[in-house]
Amino acid sequence: MVDFKVHEKTDGDNLLLVFEGVIDEDVVFPAVDTGTYKKVFIDLKGVKSINSVGIREWLNWMKPLSEKAQLVFMKAPKALVLQMNMVEGFLPKTGFVKSFYVPFYCERCDKEESVLFSVGQEIELSRGAYKVKFDIASAKLCAEQACEMEMDASEAKYFQFLKRMAG
Amino acid sequence: MPKRDGAATLWDLSAGAPNERVEPDTIGIASSLEPQDVIHLVAECGMEHVVQRDGLAFEREVQLARMMVMEPAEFFSAPLDAIFGADAGTDHFIDFAVTCGPDEKKKHVLHQLEAYLKGLTGARSIREEAMMVADELYTNGAKNGAPIVGPVDASQVKPGWVRFIARADGMRLVLGCIDSYGALDAAVMVRRIQSCFKDGVAQSINQSQGGGAGIGSYMAFNAAMSMYVAVERGRRTIVLCALPLSKRLKETINLPKNFHVLTRD
Numbered sequence: 001m002v003d004f005k006v007h008e009k010t011d012g013d014n015l016l017l018v019f020e021g022v023i024d025e026d027v028v029f030p031a032v033d034t035g036t037y038k039k040v041f042i043d044l045k046g047v048k049s050i051n052s053v054g055i056r057e058w059l060n061w062m063k064p065l066s067e068k069a070q071l072v073f074m075k076a077p078k079a080l081v082l083q084m085n086m087v088e089g090f091l092p093k094t095g096f097v098k099s100f101y102v103p104f105y106c107e108r109c110d111k112e113e114s115v116l117f118s119v120g121q122e123i124e125l126s127r128g129a130y131k132v133k134f135d136i137a138s139a140k141l142c143a144e145q146a147c148e149m150e151m152d153a154s155e156a157k158y159f160q161f162l163k164r165m166a167g
Numbered sequence: 168m169p170k171r172d173g174a175a176t177l178w179d180l181s182a183g184a185p186n187e188r189v190e191p192d193t194i195g196i197a198s199s200l201e202p203q204d205v206i207h208l209v210a211e212c213g214m215e216h217v218v219q220r221d222g223l224a225f226e227r228e229v230q231l232a233r234m235m236v237m238e239p240a241e242f243f244s245a246p247l248d249a250i251f252g253a254d255a256g257t258d259h260f261i262d263f264a265v266t267c268g269p270d271e272k273k274k275h276v277l278h279q280l281e282a283y284l285k286g287l288t289g290a291r292s293i294r295e296e297a298m299m300v301a302d303e304l305y306t307n308g309a310k311n312g313a314p315i316v317g318p319v320d321a322s323q324v325k326p327g328w329v330r331f332i333a334r335a336d337g338m339r340l341v342l343g344c345i346d347s348y349g350a351l352d353a354a355v356m357v358r359r360i361q362s363c364f365k366d367g368v369a370q371s372i373n374q375s376q377g378g379g380a381g382i383g384s385y386m387a388f389n390a391a392m393s394m395y396v397a398v399e400r401g402r403r404t405i406v407l408c409a410l411p412l413s414k415r416l417k418e419t420i421n422l423p424k425n426f427h428v429l430t431r432d
């Protein structure tokens with residue numbers, strides 16, 4: 001298990017936070033000067049897992065921050081996408097998920113891939129709905145000719161949070 | 168309608184749910200109840216066993232429910248044998264004991280489980296869920312022995328133990344904890360799960376900083392196909408979850424859930 005770490009980088013009005021490790025009872029989220037930044041970008045690629053106490057800490061940290069700055073989440077892993085769908089407020093109303101990982105699996109090759117979907121590219125949002133524009137054939141996730149790679153999640157459940165963002 | 172079956176009562180829920188509380192020895196048999204309806208039957212009707220025909224290992228789950236009603240001591244003495252059947256293979260088996268205490272014990276448990284899951288066929292699609300369930304159930308057991316948030320000094324640690332166990336049979340992975348405290352109030356736990364369904368997860372979070380978030384059991388139930396809760400007050404608590412083993416998540420994602428509760432003074 002990996003302890004939680006945060007790397008910070010500022011760029012004018014913007015703050016970039018890179019999270020790594022496990023979000024649990026030991027997590028210490030960074031204090032953010034909300035008067036200084038208009039946008040806070042949070043890179044979640046390195047987050048391994050989150051537990052129930054981690055969810056509580058996330059909500060308590062996120063709520064006041066989301067009232068003062070716009071939050072943009074990037075590279076959200078499956079563990080956090082599941083919480084965005086299950087826990088109301090986990091993705092704040094003013095929050096925006098720019099990109100997130102989608103699990104794929106081929107039973108034939110026994111190969112798995114986590115594919116980064118970005119809003120505006122693989123995902124289109126409009127009028128309260130989302131549209132998946134990912135073409136698995138052209139993505140060439142596997143070199144095998146007969147590969148049967150497919151999404152390893154229920155699309156309706158996994159992409160549920162996108163409806164809220166599109167609304 | 169209820170039908171006597173030895174010391175147990177089988178209640179076919181296809182004709183509808185009972186209007187009042189049932190005898191504690193009642194086993195409800197359903198087909199495709201939603202998770203919140205399963206919890207409703209347990210919380211509001213006092214139905215201690217709800218088993219679904221379309222769920223995993225239906226026949227085995229009914230046998231288990233009968234055993235929990237008629238021979239509870241057998242379940243308490245060997246819960247994994249009771250769930251899988253005493254003659255089931257134990258090719259993929261871990262059972263290790265860890266005493267309760269500060270956080271590094273949990274890290275050790277999760278590390279062991281992570282290694283176990285890597286070698287377990289069909290566990291690929293439920294890795295995150297299994298790790299989360301283990302985290303929540305271990306935390307629930309360990310907090311009876313010592314605070315789980317903040318620094319812990321020796322005077323706060325109560326004597327006792329928490330044991331993490333897991334076993335798989337190619338179709339199901341069962342994992343969870345046994346502790347020597349027997350302090351769990353099963354009714355409160357069920358109400359907490361019910362609250363998450365009724366009021367929402369965020370609204371059900373316990374904000375008291377010293378304790379758990381109060382949503383861990385809901386998260387475990389949400390990820391599991393079956394949940395087994397057994398309490399011998401003051402002596403032992405057993406909380407286990409069964410997760411489906413399958414190469415593809417899609418094959419198991421909509422399986423209906425079972426629930427079993429057993430309490431003894």
